Amino acid sequence: MTQPIIHKLEAESHVAVALASYIADLSAKFIAANGSFSVVLSGGTLVDTLRKLVEPPYVSSIDWSKWLIFFLDERVVPLDHPDSNYKLAYDGFLSKVPIPESNIYPIKEKLSAEEAADEYEQRLKHLVANGTLKKSPTTGFAKFDLMLVGMGPDGHVASLFCWHFQRFEKTKWVTFITDSPKPPPPRITFTFPLINSASEIAMVVTGEDAADAIKVVLGEHASYGYPLPVQKVSPEGNLTWFLDSEATSELK
Numbered sequence: 001m002t003q004p005i006i007h008k009l010e011a012e013s014h015v016a017v018a019l020a021s022y023i024a025d026l027s028a029k030f031i032a033a034n035g036s037f038s039v040v041l042s043g044g045t046l047v048d049t050l051r052k053l054v055e056p057p058y059v060s061s062i063d064w065s066k067w068l069i070f071f072l073d074e075r076v077v078p079l080d081h082p083d084s085n086y087k088l089a090y091d092g093f094l095s096k097v098p099i100p101e102s103n104i105y106p107i108k109e110k111l112s113a114e115e116a117a118d119e120y121e122q123r124l125k126h127l128v129a130n131g132t133l134k135k136s137p138t139t140g141f142a143k144f145d146l147m148l149v150g151m152g153p154d155g156h157v158a159s160l161f162c163w164h165f166q167r168f169e170k171t172k173w174v175t176f177i178t179d180s181p182k183p184p185p186p187r188i189t190f191t192f193p194l195i196n197s198a199s200e201i202a203m204v205v206t207g208e209d210a211a212d213a214i215k216v217v218l219g220e221h222a223s224y225g226y227p228l229p230v231q232k233v234s235p236e237g238n239l240t241w242f243l244d245s246e247a248t249s250e251l252k
């Protein structure tokens with residue numbers, strides 16, 4: 001990984017503007033190079049921070065027809081359930097831009113968490129095999145162009161939580177959890193080897209609830225103890241942080 005780029009911005013609204021510009025630039029770059037742009041979305045506050053992308057000038061300048069959308073983690077609920085990350089993304093972002101429906105990859109409904117994780121992993125492997133997704137020559141995992149990653153106040157990313165073994169997974173691409181400490185309990189999640197195979201990762205963290213975890217990750221005296229899940233984000237490509245002043249309030 002190259003040195004992370006850290007954008008410390010004043011307000012969440014500045015993060016939304018900077019993030020839109022960063023994503024639009026990457027979209028143009030990857031589409032020019034490969035003819036597509038594979039994007040992985042988190043749930044949570046991230047989706048609202050994407051709001052500038054659906055406004056001028058970006059909404060009309062981005063070639064949405066070339067975007068492919070995946071989900072970093074998902075709650076195992078129907079896609080129209082209020083807890084669904086797909087529903088959150090659809091209502092706040094995807095319904096406002098002309099990404100073809102066939103380019104959006106939600107989880108399959110009516111499966112157990114284990115079955116849904118296996119099915120999603122098999123679908124990703126198929127998309128790598130047919131050339132829709134790239135493969136990392138280093139790790140052999142799918143290599144997404146951009147992952148947009150949020151972080152919970154406890155330092156969790158995706159549905160990889162502090163005291164759960166899934167954070168140490170080395171082989172699976174997608175795994176599952178049935179006892180998430182944050183409801184709802186059943187979820188599927190990308191694993192760290194898959195996350196860290198990405199070309200670009202944007203860590204998007206705003207709000208004062210995140211300040212303690214941000215101090216652990218980016219502070220002068222970063223924790224020597226048991227690492228937070230977010231500290232395992234280390235892509236073979238580039239890592240860019242987008243932070244507001246509330247999230248960085250515990251940093252010197």
Ligand SMILES: O=C1O[C@H](COP(=O)(O)O)[C@@H](O)[C@H](O)[C@H]1O
Pocket residue numbers: 041042043044045046072073074075085149150151152153156157158159182
């Ligand atoms: O449960 C989840 O939490 C994280 C963090 O959410 P936030 O609301 O604190 O930003 C999110 O990134 C993840 O996708 C979601 O399932």
